[in-house]
Amino acid sequence: MSAKRPDAVDPRGSKSPEVLGAAAPDAAGIDGSRSFNTARARRASLMQEPVLVLNATFEPINVTAVRRAMVLLLKGVAQAEELHASEVHSSSRAHKVPSVIRLLAYRHIPQQSRALSRKNILLRDRNTCQFCGRIFSSGELTLDHVMPRSRGGRSSWENLVACCYRCNNQKGDRTPEEAGLKLARRPRPFTLHTSRQLMRLIGHRDERWRKYLFY
Numbered sequence: 001m002s003a004k005r006p007d008a009v010d011p012r013g014s015k016s017p018e019v020l021g022a023a024a025p026d027a028a029g030i031d032g033s034r035s036f037n038t039a040r041a042r043r044a045s046l047m048q049e050p051v052l053v054l055n056a057t058f059e060p061i062n063v064t065a066v067r068r069a070m071v072l073l074l075k076g077v078a079q080a081e082e083l084h085a086s087e088v089h090s091s092s093r094a095h096k097v098p099s100v101i102r103l104l105a106y107r108h109i110p111q112q113s114r115a116l117s118r119k120n121i122l123l124r125d126r127n128t129c130q131f132c133g134r135i136f137s138s139g140e141l142t143l144d145h146v147m148p149r150s151r152g153g154r155s156s157w158e159n160l161v162a163c164c165y166r167c168n169n170q171k172g173d174r175t176p177e178e179a180g181l182k183l184a185r186r187p188r189p190f191t192l193h194t195s196r197q198l199m200r201l202i203g204h205r206d207e208r209w210r211k212y213l214f215y
C-alpha cells in the first residue's frame with residue numbers, strides 16, 4: 001500500500017491502472033495446491049471487481065478496484081456505503097467486500113482532471129473507432145489527429161480521437177471531409193462529466209450503485 005496516494009482519486013488519471021475498473025492484475029503468486037489456486041483465482045478476480053468511490057458529499061467521483069478500496073477502508077480514509085454479498089478471508093479474519101465506498105474527507109476534484117494520454121483518449125472514446133464506429137481492443141486502435149499534424153493540427157483533446165488502423169490508413173494526411181469520413185462525435189476534453197458517463201455504464205452491472213449514479 002502506497003502512502004503517497006491517500007485515496008483512489010488520482011487527479012492526473014494517467015498512472016492509475018485502477019481507474020474505471022481497469023484494475024491491475026492481481027499479484028498473488030501461484031505456489032499452492034490446485035484447490036488453493038482455485039480459491040486464490042476466485043479471490044484475485046473478486047479483488048479486481050469495480051468499486052464506486054463517492055466524495056464525502058456522496059457525489060460519485062471515481063471507480064476503483066476492490067483491492068484498492070479495501071486499503072482505503074483499512075486506512076480509515078473511506079467508509080463502506082454498500083457491500084457485496086461476498087467476503088474475503090485474510091489469515092486472521094473475514095472482510096466484507098465493498099461495492100460503494102465514501103471518502104471521509106471532502107476532496108476537491110478539478111473539472112479538467114485527466115492527463116492527455118493515449119489511454120485516456122481510448123477511455124473517453126470507449127475503444128470505439130471514431131470514424132467507422134466499431135469497437136476494438138486497445139492494441140487495434142491508434143490515435144488520429146483529426147486535423148493532420150502536417151496541417152497544423154495539435155495534439156489536444158479536441159484534435160485526437162481513437163481510430164482503427166484501417167480508417168487511419170484511409171484518412172492519411174487529410175481532414176475527415178477530404179477523406180469522405182465522418183466523426184462519430186466531436187472530441188472533447190475528458191471531464192468529470194465524461195467520468196460520470198463511464199461510471200454509469202459500469203454501474204449498470206451493480207444495483208447497489210444506482211442510487212448514487214442515477215438521480
Ligand SMILES: [Zn+2]
Pocket residue numbers: 129130131132133134163164165166167168
Ligand atoms: Zn475505423
